[in-house]
Amino acid sequence: MSNTQDAILFDRITFIGIGLIGSSLALSARKSKSVNHITVCDINQAHREKALELGLCDVATGDYIEAVKDADLVVLCVPPGSCGDAAAAMAPGLKKGCIVSDVGSVKQAIVQSVGVHLPDGVHFVPAHPIAGTEHSGPEAGFAELFKGRWLILTPPAGTNEDAIKKVTTLWERAGSQIELMDAQHHDMVLAITSHLPHLIAYTIVGTADDLGDHLKQEVIKFSASGFRDFTRIASSDPVMWRDVFLNNKEAVLEILQRFSEDLTFLQRAIRWGEADKLEELFTRTREIRREIIDANQA
Amino acid sequence: MSNTQDAILFDRITFIGIGLIGSSLALSARKSKSVNHITVCDINQAHREKALELGLCDVATGDYIEAVKDADLVVLCVPPGSCGDAAAAMAPGLKKGCIVSDVGSVKQAIVQSVGVHLPDGVHFVPAHPIAGTEHSGPEAGFAELFKGRWLILTPPAGTNEDAIKKVTTLWERAGSQIELMDAQHHDMVLAITSHLPHLIAYTIVGTADDLGDHLKQEVIKFSASGFRDFTRIASSDPVMWRDVFLNNKEAVLEILQRFSEDLTFLQRAIRWGEADKLEELFTRTREIRREIIDANQA
Numbered sequence: 001m002s003n004t005q006d007a008i009l010f011d012r013i014t015f016i017g018i019g020l021i022g023s024s025l026a027l028s029a030r031k032s033k034s035v036n037h038i039t040v041c042d043i044n045q046a047h048r049e050k051a052l053e054l055g056l057c058d059v060a061t062g063d064y065i066e067a068v069k070d071a072d073l074v075v076l077c078v079p080p081g082s083c084g085d086a087a088a089a090m091a092p093g094l095k096k097g098c099i100v101s102d103v104g105s106v107k108q109a110i111v112q113s114v115g116v117h118l119p120d121g122v123h124f125v126p127a128h129p130i131a132g133t134e135h136s137g138p139e140a141g142f143a144e145l146f147k148g149r150w151l152i153l154t155p156p157a158g159t160n161e162d163a164i165k166k167v168t169t170l171w172e173r174a175g176s177q178i179e180l181m182d183a184q185h186h187d188m189v190l191a192i193t194s195h196l197p198h199l200i201a202y203t204i205v206g207t208a209d210d211l212g213d214h215l216k217q218e219v220i221k222f223s224a225s226g227f228r229d230f231t232r233i234a235s236s237d238p239v240m241w242r243d244v245f246l247n248n249k250e251a252v253l254e255i256l257q258r259f260s261e262d263l264t265f266l267q268r269a270i271r272w273g274e275a276d277k278l279e280e281l282f283t284r285t286r287e288i289r290r291e292i293i294d295a296n297q298a
Numbered sequence: 299m300s301n302t303q304d305a306i307l308f309d310r311i312t313f314i315g316i317g318l319i320g321s322s323l324a325l326s327a328r329k330s331k332s333v334n335h336i337t338v339c340d341i342n343q344a345h346r347e348k349a350l351e352l353g354l355c356d357v358a359t360g361d362y363i364e365a366v367k368d369a370d371l372v373v374l375c376v377p378p379g380s381c382g383d384a385a386a387a388m389a390p391g392l393k394k395g396c397i398v399s400d401v402g403s404v405k406q407a408i409v410q411s412v413g414v415h416l417p418d419g420v421h422f423v424p425a426h427p428i429a430g431t432e433h434s435g436p437e438a439g440f441a442e443l444f445k446g447r448w449l450i451l452t453p454p455a456g457t458n459e460d461a462i463k464k465v466t467t468l469w470e471r472a473g474s475q476i477e478l479m480d481a482q483h484h485d486m487v488l489a490i491t492s493h494l495p496h497l498i499a500y501t502i503v504g505t506a507d508d509l510g511d512h513l514k515q516e517v518i519k520f521s522a523s524g525f526r527d528f529t530r531i532a533s534s535d536p537v538m539w540r541d542v543f544l545n546n547k548e549a550v551l552e553i554l555q556r557f558s559e560d561l562t563f564l565q566r567a568i569r570w571g572e573a574d575k576l577e578e579l580f581t582r583t584r585e586i587r588r589e590i591i592d593a594n595q596a
Contacts, residue, residue, distance in 0.1 A: 194523035225492035235587035238580035282536035289533035
């Protein structure tokens, strides 16, 4: 896909934060020849050194204003809870016409916390790539991470159309399929498909971790029977996920409440031996799997 | 592994029930030349026909007594809740010295419900292969399913040692690693590693299924963000899993209670914005993943 592209999209891109997503997008932007010059701004010196070593960027700095001063596109790739502070720190350096985007897993909170700091004449195009692995850090990135995956854009009404188009093209060249959505709706859909599953995986792995030592060793030994899948999810970046839950509180708590009710219903069915209730649900859930396979998402 | 074997272990093996596990063990026993003749007994005519068509057996019947009458080994491969009835139905046909085994995911309930029906001189060796896929039925089986996976045996004290040894060898030839365990301990370990994860996956997929139609379609569309992994688990055999929960009620309810407390703790931390509590747990859970990778179970 990326080989069919020929035009530079942005002379200079700056990544604020260079973890799994930032490094993958940097590699993909280079590969599709969409950018001339990449700057990385990261407060973590080890990440800056790693980014230079891996050829993810031309320049790496810890200075926000310096980092963004000639940028045509700035992509915030820090945890959701840090986006506002990063925006405040870099705002004085942004040039007129610059596009700011992000990759956060929550959108309402970021639109709010970032938007408030951006000067007039700068275009904010909030984005969320539905892609990732359980690994983190700049060395975890790879250019193909976004291939065939969704990229959700949640630009507020009135966002500059050219800016939306350029961000769209960058992600299309990374192999993404683009979907436009209202930020509030995004946060509810993701609360169900992503935030609740992660919260539950973290919980069950924590429950196992609190077992006595002998039992815990056996849980690890026999993890292949189902538990293992949860540990993969529950090894995702702790700070990023902490911020996701704190910044999408309302939707997460609402869907968590529904989940808890449903779990209590099943708990009661098990206690009272209500075989039909269990079988009915377990049959119904198979259907969703089929629909996911049909939608080519399996 | 299977190619280095040379001796027939059992002249005749009968499988009661021929789903994913039964068909995989039949294929593996054939491949390792451990058996001369295989009979399948299944009340489902379509399964009997499929088993013959796939060459899983020499004879297929719906008659329990006929099926087991010359068998040296009978393996119960029906859902846990049906093992007792199957044992009662076949018991009059079992010859002296016959070994009976099973593949159930719960052990105390099966040891009890099957053991009570077996005549003197028949040896019962309860077994549980920690292996499976989300697919079911005789066409889902493959000889390599058990390769590198655990097989837990829970023979009661006093079980014939030769019988244990022969069942052990059959599974070793299938590629399994063997572990002996007390049935009660098995049920607690599996409640954590397998039964609770499945219950939770079923619940969350059910919660999603109850959403309005539009939202549900989007959950399917964006399932790759975490939800998808749960749908795979929640598409496992409904009747088998119904029986697992009903037959390991005590251990499942105990571990479910712990899980619910832990989830409520996290829910409260999200509501009150207690970032440190979330980050502490999410960091701790990463460690278990590392231990699983170190144990070569990832």
